[in-house]
Amino acid sequence: MHARAVQAAGRPSLAERRKEALRFEIAAEAVRLFAEHGVTGTTGEQIARAVGISSRTLWRHFPSKESCVLPLLSAGLDFAVAQLRHWPADMGLLDFVSRSLRAGELPAVAPVILDLIRMTTSDPALRAVWLQAHDDALPVLAQLLAERSGGSADDLRTKVHAATINGALRAASEDFARRYAQEPGAAGSEIATCLLVALRAASEGLPY
Template structure:
């Protein structure tokens, strides 16, 4: 049954049903709703037991809508993994000389850099998604692991271009590409360390948690950039 929220056919102001086409902003909102619902279901019952119909039902859309937005149920989590790529790239381009990497990225990473994050695990940057549960799942679910790594593949060229622009280097210069790979790996390592320490029952002591892991990882990257 049509749910009234599906994207209409391209090529005109309305689709074949006569409904107004969804705006790009609304499409992004629906994608994010689907992503959050998918994570909740994956955490509750596992990826294998979760169906597209269940994900759609949790959001109030049809399974057809889910498959229009995503090619597989595992890929439904992508919006949570790629939300902050453009923000971080913009911060890298505008990174002032004499400013630490953590300070430069603060506008994009401030939620994650705050110890207050430890209470709910929320963020919106690539590699450090809204819930630690998603990162935990990537450790045991191969399909989610592939999506997780793919999100970092998407981030790295954006970071490299931003660093090249900042340094006045050609976009294909090797140096910013290596620097971007370092930063990308640091973000992933910080998220995984935080989530997987929780799996082992750690992460509650001094110096543990996402904020501490991220600050430590950025400090290591900055040493390499220097």
């Protein structure tokens, strides 16, 4: 009964947590192998072997070797969306982000994620997975903005605003990964700078 109550309250079940942990382990090994051998030089069987699972299990979780990295690419977006859910109704976006960043410095980003984001800029297949992660986040952002404004997530204006925030998050991530390629210990202050610059540019609108 307790397990059912916890699950009903929104906490993932033990099986779901184990599944998620395995997906992240697969993603980390995939990035390591991609970095060592290239994407084309790596097979799904090699990724499965590195994790210690069968190829059948791997393909049960992911449809392609490139999609194995999706959990790592989605993690940052999931974090950003979770933070935006605490955005006060009487506060502008830039003020909220600035306040949030001052309240607690972001942790250093794992080098494996920076390696992966850099690879997405040169490998078409990984680029497609990176763009998929952002595309998956779009309706979530649109719904969040719609709830805030009292409008509809299907409204074109809402969709454009969601796409603008989404694009700013992607541009900030790529800029951070490029600028701090040789600094694996880059911390939250550097991430915050990239994020605020991107969101400020988005909030300015089109000056053309």
